[in-house]
Amino acid sequence: MAPKLPDFSQSVKLKYVKLGYQYLVNNLLAFLLIPIIIALFLESLRLSPEEIIQLWDSMHLTSLHIICSLFLIVYSATLFFMSRPRRVYLIEFALFKPPQSLRVSFAGFMEHAHIVLHNEPKSVAFQKKILERSGLGEETSFPPAMCFIPPSPSMRRSREEAELVIFSCMDSLFQKTGIRPRDIDILIVNCSLFSPTPSLTAMVINKYKMRSNIKSFNLSGMGCSAGLISIDLAKDLLQQHPNSNAVVISTEILTPNCYLGKERAMLLPNCLFRMGGAAVLLSNRWAERYRAKYVLSHVVRTHKGADDKSYNCIQQEEDPEGHVGIKLNIDLMAIAGEALKSNITTIGPLVLPASEQILFAVSLLRRKIFNSKLKPYIPDFKQAFEHFCIHAGGRAVIDELQKNLQLTAEQVEASRMTLHRFGNTSSSSLWYELSYIESKGRMRKGDRVWQIGFGSGFKCNSAVWKCNRDIKTPVEGPWADCIDRYPVHIPEVIKL
Incomplete structure (x- = not known):
């Protein structure tokens, strides 16, 4: 009997075969060019000086030819450098750290729920169930007006919360960077649910006595992904205004949005959102290229608002008793999944290596031509990014993205720990996650970061950053006094 061939699936580590394929495809251009360059170099070594002079003379170049060629080279180089997009640098960012006096323990939250809904035991039990499974810890914070018994929201207290959060962030940013208020050319503030007059940007300009010709923008009603929309707006403005600095402030003011009714779909935000x-x-100044922490590579925005189901999945409305709140529909996660699918389809070709793009294209053709029921190939985004910042909207959001993108527990650690320590801080949650990665000492020069945000409308937005220098572990900031305790184990259910 002829000897049997060995089982190659057992004798060869297919992981290394895949790595070899990826290396070959991703460096295919280099593999093709290197032999050509070596051949030309060897050929040039073979030629004698007389042969080189003879070759030059055979070209019959006149002074006019040389001048025109030099002019064309200089003109092309100038056109290239003038027309390419300006680089957008992230110099520094500062975060709000709530004082201990505003901490909301589970017991304190449930005490408020019993007082506000004393005639609705089912609504109280529902909030308890959500809180037990939320992934939040006991150090999250509410604004002062929501710590009162009963809560006492008002326009004055809403402004006080806005001033506390925004001015704290700005003071910290000025201290970290040494920049002066008059050095800021562009100011963007995004706050989805609180839009007073004068605006929040006007409040900041008044506080810090900024220049009269500052370009200011106040974004509202754009949900938890408004932070990345603001980054995109700042990027576009910095492309048009050279030698400029831009400040983006992302927050959500909770005081006027405390829901005091009993509708379950509108009680969810009370359980998840925190200060x-x-x-x-940001800057486009060439002089900042060494000081900057990150360089912005891409911003990809996906808006599914044309679809009625997507448009209605998150809405601010009144309940039958006249209480205003944010209603989250039951199909929110399915809609978020569709928005994410559209977003990664757009961002994939921009960031994925050639090996993953080829596998994805082959999978797509197989499904289109042979069998539409074949399982689609999910690109390995771990090859494109070293760090992931997924909007800490809730445990279900993080679980779903971890499963769909096939991420490891460490790659979603920043999102889970941010949710545990600070709760859902809306558009600012992505920056708490980035700060967590820095505080753990994991950020290195050349590392790529993918920020993913979701918002009402329905929107899914992505930003890709590249680390510009090694980041020293921060000695101050929101994580400074607790980073040694993290990561912590978060049980599926915390019995209250």
Whole structure:
């Protein structure tokens, strides 16, 4: 009998075969060019000086030819450098750290729920069930007006919360960077649910006595992904205004949005949303290229608002008793999944290596031509990014993205720990996650970060950053006094 061939699936580590394929495809251009360059170099060594001079003379170049060629080279180089997009640098960012006096323990939250809904034991039990499974810890914070018994929201207290959060972030940013208020050329504030007059940008300009020609923008009603929308707006403005600095402030003011009714779909935000805010300094100044922490690579925005189901999945409305709140529909996660699918389809070709793009294209053709029921190939985004910042909207959001993108527990650690320590801080949550990665000492020069945010409308937005230098472990900031305790184990259910 002829000897049997060995079982190659057992004798060869297919992981290394895949790595070899990836290396070959991703460096295919280099593999093709290197032999050509070596051949030309060897050929040039073979030629004698007389042969080189003879070759030059055979070209019959006149002074006019040389001048025109030099002019064309200089003109092309100038056109290239003038037309390419300006680089957008992230110099520094600062985060709001709530004082201990505003901490909301589980017992304190449930005490408020019993007082506000004393005639609705089912609604109280529902909030308890959500809180037990939320992934939040006992150090999250509410604004002062929501710590009162009963809560006492008002316009004055809403402004006080906005001033506390925004001014704290700005003071910290000025201290970290040494920048002066008059050095800021562009100011963008995003806050989805609180839009007073004068605006929040006007409040900041008044506080810090900024220049009269500052370009200011106040974004509202754009949900938890408004932070990345603000980054995109700042990027576009910095492309048009050279030698400029831009500050983006992301927050959500909770005081006027405390829901005091009993509708379950509108009680969810009470259980998840907490105080938070971030101020980010961006610049296109060439002189900042060494000081900057990150360089912005891509921003990809996906809006599914044309679909009625997506448009209605998150809405601010009144319940039958006239209480205003944010209603989250039961199909929210399915809609978020569709939005994410559209977003990664767009961002994939921009960031994925050639090996993953080829496998994805082959999978797509197989499904289109042969069998539409074949399982689609999910690109390995771990090859494109070293760090992931997924909007800490809730445990279900993080679980779903971890499963769909096939991420490891460490790659979603920043999102889970941010949710545990600070809760859902809306548009600023991505910056708490980035700060967590820095505080753990994991950020290195050249590392790529993918920020993913979701928002009402329905929107899914992505930003890709590249680390510009090694980041020293921060000695101050929101994580400074607790980073040694993290990561912590978060049980599926915490019995209250």
